[in-house]
Amino acid sequence: METTPAPSNVDPNRTLLLVDDDDILRERLARALAKRGYAVTTAPSVAAGITAARSNPPRYAVCDLRLADGNGLDVIAAIRDINPDARVVMLTGYGNIATAVAAVKAGAVDYMAKPADADDIDAALQASGDTKPEPPDRPMSADRVRWEHINRIYELCERNVSETARRLNMHRRTLQRILAKHSPR
Missing domain, CATH: 3.40.50.2300 (Response regulator)
Structure with a gap:
């Protein structure tokens, strides 16, 4: 703590x-x-x-x-x-x-x-009481959310590309191309 x-x-x-x-x-x-x-x-x-x-x-x-x-x-x-x-x-x-x-x-x-x-x-x-906060001004793009999710699973699979591809039901080469790119905005 x-x-x-x-x-x-x-x-x-x-x-x-x-x-x-x-x-x-x-x-x-x-x-x-x-x-x-x-x-x-x-x-x-x-x-x-x-x-x-x-x-x-x-x-x-x-x-x-x-x-x-x-x-x-x-x-x-x-x-x-x-x-x-x-x-x-x-x-x-x-x-x-x-x-x-x-x-x-x-x-x-x-x-x-x-x-x-x-x-x-x-x-x-x-936010006061039960009122909801305003939606974010700059929410993450769908591409960024996808990229974050893939990288999280990749880390949880101890950076094993084959295991990550299996869990994501994705072709291994496709996953390697995604992992090689920089994060989208």
Whole structure:
């Protein structure tokens, strides 16, 4: 559990717990949210997230759905037990309707696909009551979403092209061409 240094203009009521097992994403997002005035505490797992929530109940939280040691829904449930007024945003690289419904039932105010922009997360956290935040000004293109998904599966398959192609039901050569290109905008 780490606390990201925040600017001097941070409101102590803007405590935020960020739970994600992707170290790079967690640290970048923590810095970006700290610049937006949040006092950010990070955790890499369900267990660390629940411990952090109990030791310092957050007003806001951003939580990944799939974590190495379990499900982010458990963290949301713990946060809601500790602070029923907490505003929680669920992030996931595996978006589908069933998990979105489960996240909202658990108490999340919004559900976003990774990689999510810090401005979009901030807007979701600051939306008042049950109002929905405005749609993003610059949403990811369909090509970018596809590229992100393919690369995520590639990493989960330990960078094995043949296994990734099998899981994506894609020809191996096609996958190699996609992986060789730079990310689309």
